[in-house]
Each structure stands twice: as C-alpha cells, then as structure tokens.
Amino acid sequence: MYVAVKGGEAAIDNAHRLLADRRRGNRDVADLGLDQIMEQLSLAVDRVMSEGALYDRELAALAIKQARGDLIEAIFLARAYRTTLPRFGYTQPVDTGRMQVERRISACFKDLPGGQLLGPTFDYTHRLLDPALAGGAAPETPEVREPDAAPMMRVSDFLGQEGLLEPAPDPADKPVPDDIARNPMSYPMDRDARLQALARGDEGFLLSMGYSTQRGYARSHPFAGEIRIGEVELEIAVPELDFAAPLGRIQVTECQMVNQFQGSAKAPPQFTCGYGLVFGQAERKSMAMALVDRALRATELGEDLTAPAQDEEFVIAHSDNVQATGFVEHLKLPHYVDFQSELNLVRQMRAEVEARGETHQEAAE
Amino acid sequence: MSTTEPDHQPRRDRMAVLARAEGRQLRELWGGLGIDPAFEMVRGPETGLATVRGRISGDGAPFNFGDVTVTRASVRLQDGAVGHAYRLGRDQGVARLCAVIDALADDTVMAATIDSQLVEPLRETLAARDRQRQAETAATKVDFFTLVRGED
Amino acid sequence: MAETDFLSGGLADPVLAGQSAFRAIMQAMAEPGTVQAVADCPTPPSGLSRTMAAIATTLCDADTPIWLDVALANDPQVVKWLAFHTGAPVTADSGAAMFAFVSDPSSMPALDRFAQGTDTYPDRSTTLVLAVDAFDADQPLSLSGPGIESTRRFAFAPLPEAFIDQWSENRARFPRGVDLILAGPEAVACLPRSTRIKSGEH
Numbered sequence: 001m002y003v004a005v006k007g008g009e010a011a012i013d014n015a016h017r018l019l020a021d022r023r024r025g026n027r028d029v030a031d032l033g034l035d036q037i038m039e040q041l042s043l044a045v046d047r048v049m050s051e052g053a054l055y056d057r058e059l060a061a062l063a064i065k066q067a068r069g070d071l072i073e074a075i076f077l078a079r080a081y082r083t084t085l086p087r088f089g090y091t092q093p094v095d096t097g098r099m100q101v102e103r104r105i106s107a108c109f110k111d112l113p114g115g116q117l118l119g120p121t122f123d124y125t126h127r128l129l130d131p132a133l134a135g136g137a138a139p140e141t142p143e144v145r146e147p148d149a150a151p152m153m154r155v156s157d158f159l160g161q162e163g164l165l166e167p168a169p170d171p172a173d174k175p176v177p178d179d180i181a182r183n184p185m186s187y188p189m190d191r192d193a194r195l196q197a198l199a200r201g202d203e204g205f206l207l208s209m210g211y212s213t214q215r216g217y218a219r220s221h222p223f224a225g226e227i228r229i230g231e232v233e234l235e236i237a238v239p240e241l242d243f244a245a246p247l248g249r250i251q252v253t254e255c256q257m258v259n260q261f262q263g264s265a266k267a268p269p270q271f272t273c274g275y276g277l278v279f280g281q282a283e284r285k286s287m288a289m290a291l292v293d294r295a296l297r298a299t300e301l302g303e304d305l306t307a308p309a310q311d312e313e314f315v316i317a318h319s320d321n322v323q324a325t326g327f328v329e330h331l332k333l334p335h336y337v338d339f340q341s342e343l344n345l346v347r348q349m350r351a352e353v354e355a356r357g358e359t360h361q362e363a364a365e
Numbered sequence: 366m367s368t369t370e371p372d373h374q375p376r377r378d379r380m381a382v383l384a385r386a387e388g389r390q391l392r393e394l395w396g397g398l399g400i401d402p403a404f405e406m407v408r409g410p411e412t413g414l415a416t417v418r419g420r421i422s423g424d425g426a427p428f429n430f431g432d433v434t435v436t437r438a439s440v441r442l443q444d445g446a447v448g449h450a451y452r453l454g455r456d457q458g459v460a461r462l463c464a465v466i467d468a469l470a471d472d473t474v475m476a477a478t479i480d481s482q483l484v485e486p487l488r489e490t491l492a493a494r495d496r497q498r499q500a501e502t503a504a505t506k507v508d509f510f511t512l513v514r515g516e517d
Numbered sequence: 518m519a520e521t522d523f524l525s526g527g528l529a530d531p532v533l534a535g536q537s538a539f540r541a542i543m544q545a546m547a548e549p550g551t552v553q554a555v556a557d558c559p560t561p562p563s564g565l566s567r568t569m570a571a572i573a574t575t576l577c578d579a580d581t582p583i584w585l586d587v588a589l590a591n592d593p594q595v596v597k598w599l600a601f602h603t604g605a606p607v608t609a610d611s612g613a614a615m616f617a618f619v620s621d622p623s624s625m626p627a628l629d630r631f632a633q634g635t636d637t638y639p640d641r642s643t644t645l646v647l648a649v650d651a652f653d654a655d656q657p658l659s660l661s662g663p664g665i666e667s668t669r670r671f672a673f674a675p676l677p678e679a680f681i682d683q684w685s686e687n688r689a690r691f692p693r694g695v696d697l698i699l700a701g702p703e704a705v706a707c708l709p710r711s712t713r714i715k716s717g718e719h
Contacts, residue, residue, distance in 0.1 A: 049431075050431065054431065054434070055417070056433070056434040058455075086413040086414070086578055087415070087580055088414065088604060089604060091415050093427045095420075097423060100498070102498065102502050103505075117506050118505040119502055142501040143501070143504040145506070147503035156422055168420070168421055168425025170426065171420070171426045174426050174427075175426075177426070178429075179416065181416070181432070191421060192427065193428075199430040200431065234415070236435075239597065240439065241449060243377050245380065245451040246377065246380050247435060249453075254423065256423065273422050275422050277430055408601070447524055
C-alpha cells in the first residue's frame with residue numbers, strides 16, 4: 001500500500017519565520033556584522049573555510065551568522081554555495097617554503113634557521129577566563145622587533161639533506177592529482193586523494209583518530225617536525241596570458257609530523273612523514289590531519305594493520321561532516337510508511353510467537 | 366613562439382599588486398588619475414572557483430585541498446588594447462577596473478603613469494602591512510638561554 | 518589586433534544564450550532525430566561552425582577535456598578561441614575526452630576509439646559533436662528507441678564511414694557507448710546511445 005500525503009507548507013513557512021526571529025534574538029542587542037565575525041571570530045571563519053573547502057572569509061562569516069553559530073550547518077552552507085560556481089581551473093601548487101610566516105615552531109629542533117616564532121598562539125595561556133575581555137577592554141598594540149632576514153628553511157629540507165627523512169613523493173610520478181570534488185571516491189585511494197579528503201574532514205573526527213594513534217592504536221611515535229602558519233601566493237595558468245595570473249594570497253596552516261620508522265625490506269631505518277595543509281589558522285586540524293595521513297600510509301610502508309586509524313575506508317568515508325550530518329539528520333524526515341511496515345511486521349511476529357506459545361502449552365497439557 | 370620573448374615581468378608584477386590591493390584604495394587612486402576610457406567587455410566580469418593545490422610534504426607531488434572564489438574580467442579599449450584581471454574574492458566592479466588598468470598599461474607612456482601614481486602607492490601599502498606583520502611576528506621569537514649545562 | 522581575434526565572438530549574454538542552447542540540446546537528446554533550432558550562437562573563427570561553438574560554450578568548461586579532429590586541432594585560432602571561451606583543456610587522447618569535436622565526420626576515427634564509460638559509470642563516455650552540412654540526405658535513416666513513439670525518419674550528411682554498422686556496435690555496448698550531437702546550420706539533432714538505427718529502405 002502506498003499513500004501520498006501533502007501538507008505542512010504553512011508550518012514550514014512559519015518555522016522559517018520563527019528561525020529568522022530567534023537567529024536575530026533580542027532586538028535591543030546590536031545586529032552582528034560580518035566584519036565583526038571575520039575580525040573577532042576568525043578561527044570559526046577558518047574552520048568553515050577549511051571544512052567547507054571554500055576559501056572566502058566573507059562568505060564563511062555569512063554562513064556562520066545564518067547558521068546561528070552552528071559550524072557544521074555553516075560548513076554545509078559553504079559547500080552548497082560552491083556548487084553554484086563555475087570552476088576556472090587549478091592553481092599552481094602553493095609554495096609553503098616562501099610563506100609570509102606568522103607563526104612557525106618545531107618540536108624537534110631548538111635552534112632552527114629562522115627560529116621559533118610563536119605568533120598569535122593560545123599556547124602558554126593559562127586557560128583562565130578573562131573578565132576584562134568581557135568588559136571590552138582594548139588590548140595593547142603588539143610589540144615589534146626587527147625581523148630576521150634569513151630565509152626560513154623547512155625542517156624537512158635539512159633533515160632530508162642528511163638522508164634521515166624519506167624523500168617527498170616525486171611529482172613526476174603523478175603530476176596531476178585526483179580530485180574527489182570531481183570524481184566519486186573509490187578505495188583504495190592514492191595519498192593525494194586522501195589528503196584532499198582529510199583537508200576538508202571534520203576537525204573533531206580527525207582529532208579523535210589522531211589521538212587514538214597516540215594512545216597506542218597504530219602507534220607511530222610522532223614529533224611535530226614543523227608547524228607554520230602564514231600567507232602564500234596563488235597563481236593560475238590561463239590560456240589568454242603567457243604567464244600564470246597572480247590571484248592574491250591566502251592564509252594556510254602547514255604541519256609536518258615526523259615519525260620514527262624501523263625500516264623495511266625496501267627502505268632503511270629513517271623518519272617518515274605525515275602531512276597536513278589546511279585553509280586559515282587551523283593548527284589543531286593540521287596536526288590531526290598529519291597524524292591520520294601517516295597512519296593511513298600503513299599499507300604503503302608495510303606496517304601491520306591493527307587499528308581504526310589505519311583503515312582507509314573507515315576513516316575517509318566517515319570524515320566528512322556534511323555527508324555524516326546529512327545521513328544522520330535524514331532520520332528526522334518522515335518515515336511513516338517504512339515504520340508502518342515495520343509495525344505490521346513486529347505485530348505479525350508477536351502473533352506468531354503467541355500462537356506457537358499456545359500450541360506448546362496445549363502440547364504440554 | 367617568437368624568438369624575442371617579451372618581458373612579462375612588469376605586467377605580472379602590476380597584476381599581482383592589483384590582485385591583492387584593497388578595493389577602496391584602488392578606487393580612490395584610480396579616481397585621482399582622472400582617466401575614463403571607453404571599453405567593451407570581452408568576457409565577464411564573472412565569479413567562479415579555482416581549486417587550490419598544495420604539495421605533499423611541502424615540495425612533493427601535488428594534491429588538491431580546497432577551492433577559492435575568484436573573479437575575472439577581460440576588456441577591450443577602443444584602440445584595440447585588451448586587458449585581463451584575476452582577483453580572489455567576488456568583487457566584480459574592482460575586477461573590471463583592474464582589467465581596464467591592465468589594458469591601458471599596454472601603452473608604454475600610460476603604463477609609466479599608472480605604475481607611478483597607482484601601482485606604487487598600492488604596492489607600498491601592501492609592503493607596509495607585510496613589514497608590520499613580520500615585525501610583530503619577530504617579537505614573538507623565542508630567545509633561548511642556557512640555565513645550567515650539566516655533566517650527567 | 519589579429520593576435521587577439523580569439524578573444525572576440527563570445528556571447529553578449531552567456532547565461533541566457535547558454536540556457537537556451539542547453540534547452541535545445543536537451544530537447545534534441547530527449548527526442549532523437551528531431552531538429553532543434555539554436556538561435557543565439559557565438560561568432561567563432563571560421564574553422565569552427567557557429568553551432569559547434571554554441572555547444573562548446575554551453576557544455577564545456579575546465580572540467581571537461583575536449584578532443585579536436587585534425588582540421589580543428591591544426592587551426593590555432595580555433596584552439597585559442599575554445600581555450601579562452603570555454604576553459605576546456607584539449608587532449609590528444611580520444612579515449613580521455615569528455616567531448617570530441619569533429620569538423621569532418623566522413624574522416625573521423627571509429628566510434629569505439631572514444632571513451633565508452635563503464636558499466637558503473639556509463640556517463641564517463643565521450644559525447645561527440647559532429648559538424649553536419651544538412652539534415653537531409655538521399656538515404657534517410659529509420660530511428661527507434663526511447664523518445665520515439667514508433668519510428669522516426671531522420672537524415673544528416675555527411676555520414677561517418679560505415680555509420681550504421683558502427684552505430685549498431687555502439688548500441689550493443691549499452692549502457693556503455695557514445696552519444697552524438699549533430700551540429701547543423703544553427704540547429705542541432707542528437708543520437709543518444711539508446712537509439713536504434715536502420716537504413717531507411719528496410
């Protein structure tokens with residue numbers, strides 16, 4: 001039996017109107033400007049950009065405002081918006097070695113060229129709530145100092161010189177990467193496609209997966225080789241120009257995790273890498289991404305598969321919070337007919353059990 | 366390909382500054398030039414996406430890691446000079462203006478005026494911001510000093 | 518000036534013109550063998566027909582590699598025009614093309630040289646765009662299949678070599694196989710892979 005029903009338009013309209021009212025909240029409180037979100041909730045903006053896989057600060061701020069601060073809803077809005085735009089092409093790969101660095105630290109080397117630059121970090125704060133901030137106290141202007149002119153070599157560059165670090169995958173082996181935004185994912189996948197999925201993956205999920213590797217599920221002895229945050233130049237090759245068109249700069253966070261590796265039949269003992277690269281200032285996400293990237297290289301490096309974080313399909317298929325929320329939240333939608341058939345089935349099974357019970361009883365008597 | 370490859374660097378540098386310049390300052394300086402050439406749109410302005418690529422471990426094989434909004438425009442002036450513009454973001458008016466400026470700079474004399482009165486001030490604003498940020502970052506550099514050097 | 522000719526000839530209103538051309542192609546695909554007018558065509562270099570140019574600007578972009586036959590690939594103005602107005606990358610590998618543009622159907626490669634899709638992803642096949650002179654010919658074809666109530670008489674010229682045999686092989690590969698868009702003078706007709714073709718005499 002199939003019954004088509006219709007209705008609820010008025011209820012939906014009124015619910016949307018109510019949503020708009022509650023989103024605005026008390027009219028005595030000033031309306032929130034996108035500039036305020038971009039300037040003062042900038043790390044929320046960064047998260048929406050990285051997991052929305054769309055770098056546009058103003059759009060991310062609008063999504064956050066529209067979603068009432070529900071970041072997964074905002075990420076959903078960003079993803080939906082990007083499907084409405086044509087794609088002009090692919091940028092040249094960004095050169096993080098030439099980054100305008102705003103923060104750069106290494107947990108491996110104290111005295112690395114260019115030094116440890118803390119930048120605007122939460123580290124070393126005492127995590128005590130600050131009542132002065134609630135009162136709107138104006139902060140001091142930042143201290144300044146003459147910057148170091150020396151180029152800021154990547155830690156991987158000087159570890160690599162000694163041959164102690166595995167070389168990065170050769171671009172010549174795969175000059176054109178897969179694109180999961182274009183083609184459906186299939187497993188097993190190459191590392192480039194995995195990194196694209198991880199870059200847009202849910203921070204909380206990747207954090208938990210990364211954490212699990214530290215707690216002993218696929219132990220990989222990680223060190224934060226280098227984390228750097230800053231702006232990189234983008235350029236794109238276009239047919240009408242004989243040179244790549246400069247586009248401007250975006251802020252990214254890069255994390256290079258260095259992991260001990262015992263060596264195998266194919267490779268000598270050396271350090272291996274997990275890599276994280278994320279839009280905006282997103283240190284935790286980039287670290288988690290690098291840990292998970294390394295764990296997912298288990299097959300490639302001939303390691304035993306023992307832990308969830310090494311299971312490519314499990315990790316990649318469940319890392320996208322837009323997909324996840326879509327499937328979980330669809331359970332709210334009417335399943336009246338499905339449930340009716342379940343109801344009939346359960347009633348029928350109960351009747352059968354009862355009937356059998358009576359026969360058993362009769363037989364016993 | 367001709368044997369005398371033209372030098373693209375000045376044009377590329379100019380486009381890089383125009384791409385990064387803040388829209389309001391760009392419009393102000395443009396207004397100060399008092400130029401208002403007639404032009405026709407060849408394409409756009411239109412907003413789309415560019416997919417950003419990184420490299421595994423910073424210098425390895427490429428991978429895609431997300432999209433960025435880009436607005437582009439192409440114009441033709443009455444003398445036939447063509448200009449193109451690409452900029453991050455969605456400001457179509459500024460992208461069209463940048464394409465007009467690019468087309469005007471096809472003329473050497475006009476290019477000199479544009480570079481000195483428009484591009485240089487924009488470049489200086491951007492450079493000053495970079496210098497300020499670098500100096501602020503440098504102030505957070507850790508100066509290690511040795512407390513104790515033990516023997517065991 | 519001549520150096521920048523490839524920049525000209527785009528559509529004044531790409532969105533509206535694209536929508537109307539898309540509508541015509543979709544209708545032609547839904548009713549195989551009907552001829553649908555494409556009103557607002559761009560003005561490409563002479564090597565490319567205006568209808569082909571309309572199809573290219575409507576369906577191709579940076580995500581759709583295109584293959585060009587020898588005449589088109591050797592015409593730098595055509596190559597540059599397509600690059601600027603569609604952004605589509607040109608591929609020399611017919612098996613990797615999402616779209617193939619054929620200016621001379623009588624000397625085109627066999628249909629099975631193009632991407633056929635897979636049983637899982639039949640959409641990963643090449644859509645061929647053939648320049649045709651006219652939608653009439655001495656030997657009409659008889660079409661049947663989805664989108665056609667019983668049979669439909671249809672003709673176009675020039676015909677690719679051994680076309681009816683090639684097409685019946687293409688039909689046999691279903692759900693794999695290629696689809697054809699025939700670009701006539703300011704009009705299109707389509708032959709999707711689901712269409713059966715017999716020569717008109719039978």
